[in-house]
Amino acid sequence: xxxxxxxWEAFKTVAILFSFAVNLTLVTALLLLxxxxxxxxxxxxxxxxxxxxxxxxxxGARISTxxxxxxxxxxxxxxxxxxxxxxxxxxxxxxxxxxxxxLPGGGGTINGTVFINLxxxxxxxxxxxxxxxxxxxxxxxxxxPVNIALGASGLDPVVTKLLALLRDLQAVLDLIPxx
Numbered sequence: 001x002x003x004x005x006x007x008w009e010a011f012k013t014v015a016i017l018f019s020f021a022v023n024l025t026l027v028t029a030l031l032l033l034x035x036x037x038x039x040x041x042x043x044x045x046x047x048x049x050x051x052x053x054x055x056x057x058x059x060g061a062r063i064s065t066x067x068x069x070x071x072x073x074x075x076x077x078x079x080x081x082x083x084x085x086x087x088x089x090x091x092x093x094x095x096x097x098x099x100x101x102x103l104p105g106g107g108g109t110i111n112g113t114v115f116i117n118l119x120x121x122x123x124x125x126x127x128x129x130x131x132x133x134x135x136x137x138x139x140x141x142x143x144x145p146v147n148i149a150l151g152a153s154g155l156d157p158v159v160t161k162l163l164a165l166l167r168d169l170q171a172v173l174d175l176i177p178x179x
Contacts, residue, residue, distance in 0.1 A: 041176050048173065052166045059151040059159035067144045072137040079132045087126050093118040 099114040118124075151159060 037176065041173060045170070045173055048166055048170050052163060055159055055162045055166065059156060061150045063146070063148045063150065065146055067146055069140055069142050069144055071140055073140050074137050076135050079134050081128050081130050081132055084125065084127050087124050089118055089120055089122045089124065091120050093122070 095114075095116045095118060097114055097116075099112055101110040101112065103110065
């Protein structure tokens with residue numbers, strides 16, 4: 001039984017030394033991890049702060065550019081024209097019309113046809129009363145400068161959500177104890 005007891009004592013000694021070595025290794029590893037955790041926490045804190053600044057800058061950003069406009073705009077309408085004007089003939093204008101002639105001194109009436117040629121350059125007064133259909137395309141060519149505030153044009157809600165998310169992440173980081 002003395003051999004069993006010595007064996008037991010040797011086993012206990014080895015187990016205690018082994019347990020001490022394992023515990024020492026684990027404590028050392030934890031201390032090393034803890035020191036790296038502080039470095040990691042600092043790096044993540046710095047990154048979150050930089051991200052917060054970038055997101056805030058994004059909300060205040062503007063797009064400034066020039067948009068070239070090159071297109072044809074269709075135009076369709078009815079144009080009423082009501083005015084008096086004078087037209088000038090460009091070529092001889094033949095006029096054929098029925099005519100009634102009264103003979104002087106009660107000589108009676110003659111019905112007939114008159115053939116006249118108006119010479120070129122004859123000025124004729126005319127009353128225009130009509131509707132002119134207008135169907136055309138108008139070319140539109142210009143450069144339009146624009147300056148758009150991203151936040152005011154719809155990005156503000158997204159920026160607010162991103163900032164809230166970064167604040168939540170910062171709150172989680174703040175729960176990690178400092179070394």
